Amino acid sequence: MYKLIALDLDGTLTDKNKNILEETKQELIKLAQKGIIIVLASGRPTAGIFKEAKELTLDKVGGYLLSFNGARVLDYKTNEVVYEQTLSSEVAHEMYDRAKAFGLSPLTYNATEIITEDIGDHWIQLESFTTKMNIKHVQDFKKEVNFDVNKVLITGEPAYVAQILDEFKAPYEGKMSIYRSDPYFIECMANGIDKAASLDVLCKKLGIKQDETIAFGDGYNDLSLIEYCGYGVAMENAVDEVKERANYITLSNNDNGIAYCLKQLEEKGLI
Structure with a gap:
């Protein structure tokens, strides 16, 4: 049963x-x-x-x-x-830098809101619609995210995400859990x-x-x-x-x- x-x-x-x-x-x-x-x-x-x-x-x-x-x-x-x-704020900042280096849009969350610099990103707007959480548009992601987070979510066009995913996550093998969920999302979380x-x-x-x-x-x-x-x-x-x-x-x-x-x-x- x-x-x-x-x-x-x-x-x-x-x-x-x-x-x-x-x-x-x-x-x-x-x-x-x-x-x-x-x-x-x-x-x-x-x-x-x-x-x-x-x-x-x-x-x-x-x-x-x-x-x-x-x-x-x-x-x-x-x-x-x-x-x-959780991920430390330092690791969240590193994921932010990694995303930007690949031309992708990073976000994370506080208890009630989505935190991002990229409020115009279509996929971030979709995340807001899906979760029914408001977007907190910030000028400086690193300054705002000074606390441990459960996840950094990174967004991009599906074909591009599929193309760069292995390269993106390669340095973090065995150190973090990084994988695709929806075709346009890269999920970054603690190892395991x-x-x-x-x-x-x-x-x-x-x-x-x-x-x-x-x-x-x-x-x-x-x-x-x-x-x-x-x-x-x-x-x-x-x-x-x-x-x-x-x-x-x-x-x-x-x-x-x-x-x-x-x-x-x-x-x-x-x-």
């Missing part, structure tokens, strides 16, 4: 308009009320997941927010930080951070076995999660690498793919 469901948000839990479809919402609320643990596992900052957590009533039934690709894990009901890894590693910490804390977990995902940063969980499900709209490694491919995020799969598992008595 599966006891925990880990869900990526963008392209997975939410549709093309960044909304949770009603059928999917009701299915997840029903399972949460039965005692299934819901984990929202996203590259988004913590505050950028609150809307979806509230919609799924995780403040009442309980659940966890695995944010910044796993750099922070929060018990949403109690507000307890279960796990956290990914969704699966943080979910493993949470599962051990909760006494849940790896083969008792389900994951849904669509993007490059979901690969570890799909491989880690007992039942890894790729959305129909997922990138090919995720589909290749999944146990099952469900319908798309615009077609209630999560609900469709979970109902099948319920019928088989697996959840």
